[in-house]
Amino acid sequence: MRSWKLAAVLAAVSLLLAVVLAAAQEPVRDFSQLNTRLKAGDTVWVTDAQGREVKGRIRALSPDTLTLSSDDARSYAAADVLQLRQRRPDPLWNGAIIGLAVGGGLGIAMGDFSGSWRWSDAAVGALMFGSIGAGIGLGIDAMIPGRRQVVYRAPGFAGASPARLFAAPILTPRAKGLAVSFAF
Numbered sequence: 234m235r236s237w238k239l240a241a242v243l244a245a246v247s248l249l250l251a252v253v254l255a256a257a258q259e260p261v262r263d264f265s266q267l268n269t270r271l272k273a274g275d276t277v278w279v280t281d282a283q284g285r286e287v288k289g290r291i292r293a294l295s296p297d298t299l300t301l302s303s304d305d306a307r308s309y310a311a312a313d314v315l316q317l318r319q320r321r322p323d324p325l326w327n328g329a330i331i332g333l334a335v336g337g338g339l340g341i342a343m344g345d346f347s348g349s350w351r352w353s354d355a356a357v358g359a360l361m362f363g364s365i366g367a368g369i370g371l372g373i374d375a376m377i378p379g380r381r382q383v384v385y386r387a388p389g390f391a392g393a394s395p396a397r398l399f400a401a402p403i404l405t406p407r408a409k410g411l412a413v414s415f416a417f
Contacts, residue, residue: 260383264311265296270384271319277301278381279309280316317385320378328374329367336366 261270271277271291279287279301289301299317300308340358403410 260316260386262386262388264314264385264387267299267317267385268294268296271317275319277384278318279314280318281309282313282315284315314385315387316383318381319384320380321382323374323377323380325371325374328370328372328377330370332366332368332370332373333363334366335370337363339366 261267271294273291273294275291277289277291279289279299281287287301287307289307291299292302292306293300297311298308299311299314300306337359340360340362341355343358343362399414399416401412403412
C-alpha cells in the first residue's frame with residue numbers, strides 16, 4: 234500500500250511542476266512579431282543598445298519602430314532595442330491550484346499517521362488539507378503583483394536568461410524518488 238501513497242504524492246508534485254513550467258513563454262526574436270504580444274497603450278520597459286532601461290506606454294508600434302509616451306516621447310528603431318519587458322498580471326487560479334496540489338499531497342501523506350493507511354483517511358485528508366492549501370495559495374497569489382516578463386529579446390542579446398527547473402519522478406521496484414535539476 235505504501236507504493237500507492239508515494240506514487241500519488243509524486244504524481245501531485247509532478248503535476249504541480251508541470252503547471253508552473255507550462256506557464257513560461259519564450260520571448261519573440263523578430264521585432265516585426267511584437268504586435269502579437271503588445272498593443273498601443275501597454276506599459277513596457279525598453280532596454281536600448283546603450284543598456285539604458287526606459288519605462289513608458291506604447292504610443293505606436295510598427296514592424297520596424299516603437300514609439301513610447303514617457304517623460305520624453307521617444308521612438309526606437311528595431312536595431313536599437315535589445316529587450317522589451319512587460320508586467321504581466323499573475324492569475325489567481327494558479328496559486329489556488331498549487332495550494333490545492335500541495336495541501337492534497339500533504340493530506341494523502343498524513344493518512345498514514347494512524348498506522349494503517351486507508352483510502353478513506355487519504356480522501357478526507359486530501360479534501361481537508363487541499364481546501365486549506367487552495368485558500369492559502371489564493372491568498373498568497375493575490376499579494377503578488379505580477380512580474381516583468383521578457384516579450385522581446387534581440388537576436389544575439391545574451392541578457393539574463395531565465396532559469397529552468399526540471400523534475401522527473403523515479404519509480405522502480407527498488408527505488409522511488411524525484412530527480413531534480415536546475416539550469417541557468
